[in-house]
Amino acid sequence: MRDLDRHISDYDLFSFVERTVTASAFGLVLLVLEAHLTLSCQIRAPSTLVINTRRHLSLFSTMAQSVPITGDVDLTDIRLQSLLGLHPTSTALSTPIRALASHATNASSSPEVKAYSDAVYFNYHSLGISLLFKPVGGYKPKTGQRRDELQEDSLELDGIDIYHSPKGGTGKVSYTTIPVNPIALELASIPGRTRPATIQVTPETTGKDFVACLGEPDRKGGGAGPSSGSIGIWCEWTKDGIMVEFGGDESRGPQAWERGKDATWKVITLFRPPIS
Template sequence: MPIKPPAFSTRQLLGLPPDAKAIRDYLNSICDPLPEPVVKKFPDSTYYSYKSLGLSFCFTPAKGGDLLLDSIDIYNGHTRDGFKPFVGKEYPYAFTPETQAHEIVSQLGEPDRKGGGGQTRVPCWIEYQFNNDDGQGEGNHDHGLMIQLHGVDWDDREMGWTSLVLF
């Protein structure tokens, strides 16, 4: 059975509003002065993107209409829409920018879901869902990790990752 390394401590930000001090403190720990985010609003979500930091926050409305942090996107490379590689020092589950697909599966086990690859020509992706049984956070909310990989060939054990979404 794989050993699950410590979770990404920043997941404790999930469920907080955009103006929360903990979110601001986290961002300032990565970059000071902090660049202004690119804010994009959609009917069901609002994104605060820090492209130069390789980081994006997705906020969704809760009961009462308040926005709460639903997911954190971390990028591992330059993207077509202007994201640069993540500049933070802590990655989820002790990954590094060089972590390969086979190392992810060794650490976390077989994913709960996966897709892409093969004839779809869509990059491979894997998803893990975890119970909040480690004493972090409040309640027994589930959380997860979705990882987009570089390649489209599931037999390529050494493909790296392009982005992570912590939710």
């Protein structure tokens, strides 16, 4: 056991972290360290051995939060709708965000935080995603608060915006395209209608593709006014918790609804469907 303790040195840990590793490798090492600590305590090993193991376990757990996830995370397996209702501190939420960052160019898993009394936004511009958190339990954040000032256990994920930059877009692009292709969105089961369980959204998915899969939208709007400056057409499928805003030249102007079937999506908003 002393040999094991001698080999689990700070140098070994940092050397290991400097290389790109997989999440499963981290899990295996953490299990070994935990087993080492348990055995050390059971046989009443020297206190220095127990202390060192605890220190290594704490150090490695901290490192695991910042090391890129590669190899064993398939972004197409991420079910974004399943994240709704989670707190910002949830590992089930932070893990896919880190996975997105590891697959994007010059990306960061640290968000731009915009806090208001009734909503808090975590904006990941370089990941093509924005998270809307709703205060719960009577909590009211102060406008302009930093993340470390927020009561994150009193925030629940209430909406997700996914971004794509279609051809023909106008104005400054604030968000890059999300690095997931295709994006799998789960669909509700509606009595009397035959629908697939999911829709696979790619950068080329158009208005007619959404309608062919989801059916006619429950709500729609936009597209009115001149070709420049008007809002793109949008459609909402309320029971699915999906709203889509379309982009490109086909989505704007007086004839937007005639040409909108060929417009590709610009923003997909996911929300929790109302309870019927």
